[in-house]
Amino acid sequence: xxxETRFTERSAKPLNGRIAVITGASSGIGxxxxxxxAALGATVAVLARRADRLDELVARIDKDxxxxxxxxxxxxxxxxxxxxxxRIDAELGGADLLFNNAGVMLPAPIEERRxxxxxxxxxxxxxxxxxxxxxxxxxxxxxxxERGVADLINTASIAAQNIFPNFAVYSGTxxxxxxxxxxxxxxxxxxxxxxxAIEPGIVGTELQDHVTDDGAxxxxxxxxxxxxxxxxxxxxxxxxxxxxxxxxxxxQQVTIMPTGQTS
Numbered sequence: 081x082x083x084e085t086r087f088t089e090r091s092a093k094p095l096n097g098r099i100a101v102i103t104g105a106s107s108g109i110g111x112x113x114x115x116x117x118a119a120l121g122a123t124v125a126v127l128a129r130r131a132d133r134l135d136e137l138v139a140r141i142d143k144d145x146x147x148x149x150x151x152x153x154x155x156x157x158x159x160x161x162x163x164x165x166x167r168i169d170a171e172l173g174g175a176d177l178l179f180n181n182a183g184v185m186l187p188a189p190i191e192e193r194r195x196x197x198x199x200x201x202x203x204x205x206x207x208x209x210x211x212x213x214x215x216x217x218x219x220x221x222x223x224x225x226e227r228g229v230a231d232l233i234n235t236a237s238i239a240a241q242n243i244f245p246n247f248a249v250y251s252g253t254x255x256x257x258x259x260x261x262x263x264x265x266x267x268x269x270x271x272x273x274x275x276x277a278i279e280p281g282i283v284g285t286e287l288q289d290h291v292t293d294d295g296a297x298x299x300x301x302x303x304x305x306x307x308x309x310x311x312x313x314x315x316x317x318x319x320x321x322x323x324x325x326x327x328x329x330x331x332q333q334v335t336i337m338p339t340g341q342t343s
C-alpha cells in the first residue's frame with residue numbers, strides 16, 4: 081500500500097482504531113451519531129433499552145462496512161451500565177469516546193406537581209448520565225494514557241441557558257449537565273480527556289413525542305411554521321467534528337441552533 085493510499089484512508093476514516101460508546105442510541109441523535117462515527121471508522125457500541133432497534137442499527141452499520149456492538153441496557157440501572165462497560169472492555173478493549181446522550185423531556189407547569197415526570201427526568205437526565213460516567217471514565221482514563229486522547233461528550237440543551245415556560249425541571253437537569261461538564265473538563269483535561277457539552281436547540285427526534293403538556297405542544301407545533309428544525313444528522317456531524325479534532329483542541333461547550341430559532 082502506497083503512502084498516498086494510507087493517507088487517503090486515514091483522511092476518509094479519521095476515527096479508525098477508536099472505540100465509541102453511544103447511549104440513547106435506538107433513535108434520534110444517538111442513532112444518527114452511531115452511524116456517523118462508524119462511517120468515520122470508529123467501532124461503535126450502542127446502548128439503549130430497545131434491543132430490536134439496536135439490532136436494526138447494527139445491521140445497517142454492518143451493511144455499510146462499519147463495526148458495531150449492541151447492548152440493551154437501561155442507563156438508570158447502575159448495575160446494568162457497569163455490566164455493559166465490563167463487556168465493552170472485555171470484547172473491544174475499552175472505550176476512548178463516550179457520547180452520553182440518553183435523555184427525556186417532559187415539560188409541564190410546576191404547579192401541576194407532576195412528580196412522576198420530575199423524577200423520570202432526574203433519573204434519566206442526571207442519575208443515568210452519572211451511572212454512565214462512573215462506569216466508563218476508568219476506560220477513558222486508560223485509553224487517554226495509552227493513545228494521548230479520549231473524549232467524553234454529554235448532551236445538554238439550549239434549555240440549560242435560555243428560559244422556556246413549563247420546562248423548569250427539564251431545563252434544570254440540562255443545566256446540571258452543562259455545569260458538570262465544565263467541572264469534569266478541569267478534572268479530566270490533565271489526563272488527556274476532552275470533555276464537551278452539546279447544547280442543541282430544537283431537533284426533530286422522538287423527544288417531542290413524549291411531551292403531554294398542551295402549552296409545550298402548541299409551542300413546538302407553532303415553531304415548525306417559523307423555522308426549519310435541526311436534524312439528528314446535524315448533531316451527529318458535530319459529534320464527529322469534535323472527535324476528529326487534534327488532541328490539543330477541546331471544544332468545551334457547543335451551542336447548535338436552528339437558524340430561525342431566536343430563543
